[in-house]
Amino acid sequence: MTLAEFTPLLPDLLLLALALAVLKIDLWSEDGEAGFHLTWIGLAGLALLLAFGSRSDAVFADYHITAASRVWKLLFTLATLATVFLSRPYFRAGGNARGTLAKSGAFFGLLLLCMQGMFALVSAGNLIVFYLGLELATMPIYALAAYQPRDADSAEAGSKYVLMGGFSSALTLFGISFLYGATGSLGFPALEAAVRAAPADPALWGGIFFLLGGLGFKLAMAPLHMWAPDVYQGAPTPVMAFLSVASKAAAVAALATLFLSPLNAVRPDLAPCFAAAAVLSMVAGNLGAMRQKDLRRFVAYSSVAQVGYMLLAMLGEGDGSRAALVYNLVTYGVTGFALYFIMGVIGKEGPETMSGLRGLSRRHPGLAVLLVLCMFSLAGVPPLAGFLGKFMLFSAAAAEGHYLLVGIAVANAVVSFYYYMLVVKEAYIAPPGEAAAIRLRPLQIMVLWGLGLALLVLGVCPAPADWLARAAGN
Amino acid sequence: MPVSPVVEITFALSALVILLSSLAVVLVKNPVRATLLLIVAFIPTSLVYILLQAAFVGILQILVYAGAIMMLFTFVIMMINPSPKDGESPAGGSEGGEGGFSGMRGALIGLLVVGALGALLLPKVYHAASQVSVAPVTKPGFGELSSISALLFEDPANNPLTVSFELISFLILVGIIAALNFSRRKGAEARMENSITTRPTEALPILQREALEPK
Numbered sequence: 190m191t192l193a194e195f196t197p198l199l200p201d202l203l204l205l206a207l208a209l210a211v212l213k214i215d216l217w218s219e220d221g222e223a224g225f226h227l228t229w230i231g232l233a234g235l236a237l238l239l240a241f242g243s244r245s246d247a248v249f250a251d252y253h254i255t256a257a258s259r260v261w262k263l264l265f266t267l268a269t270l271a272t273v274f275l276s277r278p279y280f281r282a283g284g285n286a287r288g289t290l291a292k293s294g295a296f297f298g299l300l301l302l303c304m305q306g307m308f309a310l311v312s313a314g315n316l317i318v319f320y321l322g323l324e325l326a327t328m329p330i331y332a333l334a335a336y337q338p339r340d341a342d343s344a345e346a347g348s349k350y351v352l353m354g355g356f357s358s359a360l361t362l363f364g365i366s367f368l369y370g371a372t373g374s375l376g377f378p379a380l381e382a383a384v385r386a387a388p389a390d391p392a393l394w395g396g397i398f399f400l401l402g403g404l405g406f407k408l409a410m411a412p413l414h415m416w417a418p419d420v421y422q423g424a425p426t427p428v429m430a431f432l433s434v435a436s437k438a439a440a441v442a443a444l445a446t447l448f449l450s451p452l453n454a455v456r457p458d459l460a461p462c463f464a465a466a467a468v469l470s471m472v473a474g475n476l477g478a479m480r481q482k483d484l485r486r487f488v489a490y491s492s493v494a495q496v497g498y499m500l501l502a503m504l505g506e507g508d509g510s511r512a513a514l515v516y517n518l519v520t521y522g523v524t525g526f527a528l529y530f531i532m533g534v535i536g537k538e539g540p541e542t543m544s545g546l547r548g549l550s551r552r553h554p555g556l557a558v559l560l561v562l563c564m565f566s567l568a569g570v571p572p573l574a575g576f577l578g579k580f581m582l583f584s585a586a587a588a589e590g591h592y593l594l595v596g597i598a599v600a601n602a603v604v605s606f607y608y609y610m611l612v613v614k615e616a617y618i619a620p621p622g623e624a625a626a627i628r629l630r631p632l633q634i635m636v637l638w639g640l641g642l643a644l645l646v647l648g649v650c651p652a653p654a655d656w657l658a659r660a661a662g663n
Numbered sequence: 664m665p666v667s668p669v670v671e672i673t674f675a676l677s678a679l680v681i682l683l684s685s686l687a688v689v690l691v692k693n694p695v696r697a698t699l700l701l702i703v704a705f706i707p708t709s710l711v712y713i714l715l716q717a718a719f720v721g722i723l724q725i726l727v728y729a730g731a732i733m734m735l736f737t738f739v740i741m742m743i744n745p746s747p748k749d750g751e752s753p754a755g756g757s758e759g760g761e762g763g764f765s766g767m768r769g770a771l772i773g774l775l776v777v778g779a780l781g782a783l784l785l786p787k788v789y790h791a792a793s794q795v796s797v798a799p800v801t802k803p804g805f806g807e808l809s810s811i812s813a814l815l816f817e818d819p820a821n822n823p824l825t826v827s828f829e830l831i832s833f834l835i836l837v838g839i840i841a842a843l844n845f846s847r848r849k850g851a852e853a854r855m856e857n858s859i860t861t862r863p864t865e866a867l868p869i870l871q872r873e874a875l876e877p878k
Contacts, residue, residue: 205833212840251823295844302837309830315823321830328834332841376823391787 215294
């Protein structure tokens with residue numbers, strides 16, 4: 190092989206080098222500043238490379254570099270970049286009321302290795318790479334969830350996630366072994382051919398059953414979502430952000446990788462299963478979110494509901510579904526991170542709870558406006574990003590004639606207005622306590638403006654959606 | 664081609680021992696005994712591998728799992744030395760507790776799920792298995808060390824296992840970083856605690872200390 194043939198593989202190799210460099214530089218630097226700067230510069234470079242770099246597809250021994258995989262990778266990179274920025278104050282003394290995180294080098298290194306797993310997941314050409322990517326995308330988060338030092342909740346989150354994650358990995362692996370038994374092959378092309386030849390093979394269905402169970406846990410899809418609230422609540426906020434955006438995107442990507450290409454032939458038969466999971470997730474997430482006082486728990490339930498909406502896309506035809514999923518994850522990521530940055534700001538002085546938002550409209554009017562935009566976007570109000578994301582999901586399902594399901598989803602979206610407005614009520618109407626005005630750092634102002642603008646632009650300007658649909662569809 | 668009765672009997676016996684000892688692993692209360700029973704389950708597993716002509720994997724199963732990993736397990740258990748109190752299952756949950764799926768109710772639900780799944784899958788799997796030809800593999804060197812290493816390392820540029828092999832090394836790296844991280848934390852915190860206790864305010868009763876600290 191010549192050097193030029195490796196060009197499409199450059200982002201993946203660069204990420205690996207970056208992860209190792211961050212881990213290495215942490216050994217020399219005292220305060221972890223070098224690791225932080227190396228990480229964000231490296232990730233920004235990686236994002237540019239993925240967006241504007243080599244466009245050619247390539248296959249390296251069952252590791253497929255395609256346009257669709259590049260879009261996913263770009264999504265993972267941006268989500269990790271936002272997580273890195275979000276985590277910045279949490280490593281500073283006094284940056285968060287819950288306590289300061291230590292050892293930023295290992296934190297960023299684990300995040301990057303986790304990303305490497307996600308990269309492998311979307312580039313997988315056989316089931317072993319797929320499984321290992323899924324594992325590598327989950328294992329670092331076990332450690333990260335327990336990162337808050339001397340915190341019982343964080344330790345509980347870590348151990349709960351290890352147990353649930355281990356269990357779901359075992360299920361996934363069991364399912365993969367069934368698929369191998371049924372089709373006699375681990376490679377995706379051979380798998381696809383075998384599934385098309387014998388779609389009613391009972392061993393194949395055993396495999397699909399266990400695979401769906403394992404991935405359902407990772408996705409926090411109801412009824413397999415019960416770990417999510419505890420883990421989200423216990424984990425440090427940046428880790429929660431990473432879990433709810435990047436890790437969720439990875440799980441969705443895993444689902445799309447398997448069920449939109451090699452197992453596509455059986456997807457129509459699976460429609461009732463996806464539909465039931467979608468309805469359950471929407472209802473469980475929406476009902477759960479109504480009663481939450483803790484913002485991290487609130488995010489967990491609201492993300493369960495989002496998974497319900499995203500499962501609708503699994504009912505549509507392949508290309509449209511993939512584009513809808515990616516676009517919805519982008520809008521959800523932008524909205525989510527805007528909310529998490531606000532949580533980070535109020536978390537500086539008090540707990541990250543609903544009552545911590547009290548009087549936000551007086552303490553910092555701009556922040557309160559952004560919070561309203563976030564909530565409207567999550568609820569799916571038209572001019573904002575969340576609306577277009579939801580619209581694409583619903584239309585993907587409606588295009589295949591699942592009108593009843595879309596009706597249920599719309600009803601659920603209306604219900605979700607109620608609790609999203611509760612958050613707005615805390616910020617604007619609830620009697621404010623005696624809290625001082627909030628001062629933001631220049632970096633925070635920049636990031637918050639960027640996310641706020643993205644919320645508006647992604648909602649009104651269809652160009653990014655078109656681009657994603659073209660790129661992810663292929 | 665029919666399988667020789669010796670193989671059949673060996674397989675049936677191994678399967679029985681595996682099933683019984685794995686059940687015992689879960690049911691036994693003493694964690695050290697559970698570990699030892701797990702080793703008991705590994706030995707017939709390696710026998711099954713050998714029956715399947717994968718002698719090398721069978722030997723690895725004994726060497727690595729029974730020999731090395733379970734020893735580590737035993738060390739860790741001895742070090743932590745958990746002694747389950749009365750009425751407490753080794754997993755930490757209390758039996759027959761209110762709410763949740765603990766104790767008998769959990770076992771019942773588990774049995775139901777497993778039973779239903781088994782009833783659904785077993786006949787089909789049995790049918791599928793009966794269709795499979797049981798002729799021994801005639802590939803030269805099958806299951807030997809040389810052919811396994813060829814499978815893993817031959818022609819790395821086009822070998823489908825190269826990427827997997829590298830990914831496993833990342834997984835191990837993650838494990839090392841996480842383990843280091845949590846073990847190092849203890850040391851750093853102990854040092855921090857020492858330095859804090861030398862502060863004069865620490866010696867004061869809590870009420871007074873709060874009064875001293877500026878709000």
